[in-house]
Amino acid sequence: MAKRLQGKVVIITGAARGIGRGIALKFAGEGAKVGIFDLNEIDCLAVVNEIVMNGGESIALGGDVTKQQDVEDAVASLALRFGAVNVAVNNAAIMPSGKLHETPPDDFEACIAVNLRGAYLVNCAVLPGMISARSGCILHMSSITGILGLPGLAVYSATKGALISLTRAMSTDYAPFGIRVNAIAPGTIDSPMLHSFIEMQTDRENIRRQFDQMHPIGRVGTIAEVANVAAFLASDEASFVTGSVYEVDGGLSSKGEQPQN
Numbered sequence: 001m002a003k004r005l006q007g008k009v010v011i012i013t014g015a016a017r018g019i020g021r022g023i024a025l026k027f028a029g030e031g032a033k034v035g036i037f038d039l040n041e042i043d044c045l046a047v048v049n050e051i052v053m054n055g056g057e058s059i060a061l062g063g064d065v066t067k068q069q070d071v072e073d074a075v076a077s078l079a080l081r082f083g084a085v086n087v088a089v090n091n092a093a094i095m096p097s098g099k100l101h102e103t104p105p106d107d108f109e110a111c112i113a114v115n116l117r118g119a120y121l122v123n124c125a126v127l128p129g130m131i132s133a134r135s136g137c138i139l140h141m142s143s144i145t146g147i148l149g150l151p152g153l154a155v156y157s158a159t160k161g162a163l164i165s166l167t168r169a170m171s172t173d174y175a176p177f178g179i180r181v182n183a184i185a186p187g188t189i190d191s192p193m194l195h196s197f198i199e200m201q202t203d204r205e206n207i208r209r210q211f212d213q214m215h216p217i218g219r220v221g222t223i224a225e226v227a228n229v230a231a232f233l234a235s236d237e238a239s240f241v242t243g244s245v246y247e248v249d250g251g252l253s254s255k256g257e258q259p260q261n
């Protein structure tokens with residue numbers, strides 16, 4: 001049976017660890033040729049090795065998504081190695097915490113630069129090729145914080161909401177060119193980002209329990225559960241899906257307030 005992403009050339013940002021790494025492994029297993037783009041070049045190589053050891057095809061693309069030259073070089077290297085890029089997964093992000101007035105200007109600028117400018121630069125680098133090919137797929141890794149007002153994550157949430165608006169706007173602009181643009185909005189996912197957040201808290205067990213209980217399914221999600229949705233959206237099975245936001249959140253965004261006794 002043909003694999004779902006057979007032969008597709010994919011760039012994934014922030015793919016050296018966590019959800020991006022999970023998407024890279026899943027896509028490679030589905031037959032994609034995967035460019036692993038991340039600041040952390042050593043971990044990029046580790047992911048590439050893992051893919052190649054499992055019979056897949058991949059290259060490491062060390063770089064910073066906020067730097068136009070890095071992004072353009074990465075897309076050019078990927079195209080030189082495997083051919084024109086068919087799919088871009090904008091996954092790299094940073095998450096400064098705090099209420100808005102507690103967020104220093106440097107953290108604000110850095111969060112916008114990685115989470116939003118990074119997606120802008122990657123999209124600008126891949127779109128001309130996709131427009132010529134009259135086909136392509138762009139995924140934005142948003143978050144449930146882009147939909148719900150969760151406390152203490154103002155600037156991060158603003159970037160994740162912006163990615164949802166960008167998804168919708170781009171889907172109408174690029175549908176005539178056969179390019180689909182979708183977003184994924186995960187709830188809390190069992191990932192290094194979650195582990196480091198919990199590590200900074202004093203009452204770690206209790207915080208972890210609260211994360212689990214917050215989701216109607218009764219637990220946080222797994223990286224594989226996000227990667228499965230990404231693989232569907234990147235595949236031709238999703239050929240009529242564009243401008244959509246897939247909430248991978250165990251029902252969190254559908255939950256109303258519980259009535260008080």
Ligand SMILES: NC(=O)c1ccc[n+]([C@@H]2O[C@H](COP(=O)([O-])OP(=O)(O)OC[C@H]3O[C@@H](n4cnc5c(N)ncnc54)[C@H](O)[C@@H]3O)[C@@H](O)[C@H]2O)c1
Nearest residue numbers: 014018019038039064065091092093143186188189191193
């Ligand atoms: N973990 C969660 O619970 C959760 C929930 C909702 C949404 N998300 C989103 O999923 C995505 C991945 O999250 P994660 O938990 O795997 O995060 P993570 O922190 O584990 O991984 C992020 C990766 O991005 C890379 N990165 C950061 N800045 C970069 C830059 N300037 N250039 C290139 N690479 C850069 C990091 O090196 C890292 O490898 C993010 O967009 C995040 O907002 C995560």
